[in-house]
Amino acid sequence: MSVLIVIPARYASTRYPGKPLVPLTGASGEKRSLVERSWRAACSVQGVDRVVVATDDDRIKQAAEGFGAEVVMTSETCANGTERCAEAHAALGGGYEIVVNLQGDAPLTPHWFVEDLVAGLRAAPGMGLATPVLRCNGETLNSLLADRKAGRVGGTTAVFAADHSALYFSKEVVPYCGQAYGDGENTPVFHHVGVYAYRPDALAAYPDWDTGPLERLEGLEQLRFLENGRKVLCVEVEARGREFWELNNPEDVPRLEAMMKKMGLE
Numbered sequence: 001m002s003v004l005i006v007i008p009a010r011y012a013s014t015r016y017p018g019k020p021l022v023p024l025t026g027a028s029g030e031k032r033s034l035v036e037r038s039w040r041a042a043c044s045v046q047g048v049d050r051v052v053v054a055t056d057d058d059r060i061k062q063a064a065e066g067f068g069a070e071v072v073m074t075s076e077t078c079a080n081g082t083e084r085c086a087e088a089h090a091a092l093g094g095g096y097e098i099v100v101n102l103q104g105d106a107p108l109t110p111h112w113f114v115e116d117l118v119a120g121l122r123a124a125p126g127m128g129l130a131t132p133v134l135r136c137n138g139e140t141l142n143s144l145l146a147d148r149k150a151g152r153v154g155g156t157t158a159v160f161a162a163d164h165s166a167l168y169f170s171k172e173v174v175p176y177c178g179q180a181y182g183d184g185e186n187t188p189v190f191h192h193v194g195v196y197a198y199r200p201d202a203l204a205a206y207p208d209w210d211t212g213p214l215e216r217l218e219g220l221e222q223l224r225f226l227e228n229g230r231k232v233l234c235v236e237v238e239a240r241g242r243e244f245w246e247l248n249n250p251e252d253v254p255r256l257e258a259m260m261k262k263m264g265l266e
Helices: 034-043 058-066 081-091 111-122 138-149 200-208 213-218 223-227 252-263
Strands: 003-009 023-025 031-033 050-055 070-073 098-102 129-137 156-160 166-170 186-192 195-198 233-236
Touching (some): 003 081, 034 058, 034 098, 050 081, 081 200, 111 195, 138 186, 195 200, 200 223, 213 223
Parallel strands (some): 003 098, 129 233
Antiparallel strands (some): 023 031, 098 195, 129 186, 156 166, 156 186
């Protein structure tokens, strides 16, 4: 199956304007923008035929072309990364059997997350969409809870059925946990990793659906699939000792930089 990775990058973020161009300092002391680090993560994935940055902003286009990325210009009307991926896939003439949305705010996404995601979708022919989930240890769960207590929107959590089809995604921490966990302990909470793998028919259908109340309330694009009766496959991935976090707020920059330094990521 041919695989396309699209990195949607929007300058006019409501919570963090200009986020794709925010510089992050790696373990070597070198600064690279968020979108470049996301592109480098995408290029490390095995079995991918093409990687493109999809944007509506000339500043991001110039920066991306400056570090060697292929850029597809998309419209300003795209409401989220999934709509931007659909537009980019169409602009490229379609024809890819799996389209991966590697969101530009997750530069620490290990290549095996995406490889396992693509393999999971291939093994589930009845699914039009798959997304990774990572079981939280106590340290990650406490970080999520601390963000919510401070009024920050941090990571997203997921709950799913026995067949791994998603039941719900939320920016709250679900399910509720009434006990404390040590840093290294496994918890019943799964952190949703902001990557998606679509079959082209599911991706093409998405922009024609209305935004539902749950998507509007949570601000989570994948809920549009659930609200339209489409199953979403949750593929559990393993951290393998790597730390993972997304850049959601300015306060996340030092956290990501500390993680890169700890893991030796340049």
